[in-house]
Amino acid sequence: MSRFDFEPKGSSTFDQIYAEVKMIPAGKVASYGYIACRLGNLRLSRVVGYALHSNPDPENIPCHRIVMKNGALAPGFVFGGPCEQRKRLEAEGVSFLPDGRVDMEKCGMRL
DNA sequence: GGCGTGACTTATA
DNA sequence: ATATAAGCCACGC
Numbered sequence: 001m002s003r004f005d006f007e008p009k010g011s012s013t014f015d016q017i018y019a020e021v022k023m024i025p026a027g028k029v030a031s032y033g034y035i036a037c038r039l040g041n042l043r044l045s046r047v048v049g050y051a052l053h054s055n056p057d058p059e060n061i062p063c064h065r066i067v068m069k070n071g072a073l074a075p076g077f078v079f080g081g082p083c084e085q086r087k088r089l090e091a092e093g094v095s096f097l098p099d100g101r102v103d104m105e106k107c108g109m110r111l
Numbered sequence: 112g113g114c115g116t117g118a119c120t121t122a123t124a
Numbered sequence: 125a126t127a128t129a130a131g132c133c134a135c136g137c
Binding site for chain 2: 036
């Protein structure tokens with residue numbers, strides 16, 4: 001028995017996460033909790049991380065735009081490392097703080 | 112089909 | 125302020 005028996009194919013939590021992540025405009029970053037809340041539960045943040053971990057479409061799923069709620073970037077599971085991540089965000093116009101974190105005050109999509 | 116783990120977040124002590 | 129506990133979903137064995 002799989003969850004597909006009840007849910008329409010392609011409508012799993014993962015798909016919604018991907019959809020939300022793809023919706024993130026350039027020059028902005030979204031936190032795990034933000035996407036989790038979009039799905040309905042803030043605690044889904046773990047699933048969000050797993051979804052990005054799976055990252056089936058790295059070209060359409062900019063995981064570098066996903067940051068922690070405190071504004072810190074992913075620990076280093078990103079492709080190319082955190083340096084590449086910061087570089088990419090800067091190239092999109094995201095402001096960074098001297099701490100090496102994203103300026104959530106400007107680019108943080110907090111509710 | 113069950114158990115454990117994981118790129119997180121919030122609440123409580 | 126830091127540390128610990130609980131909650132959620134999907135994947136691997």
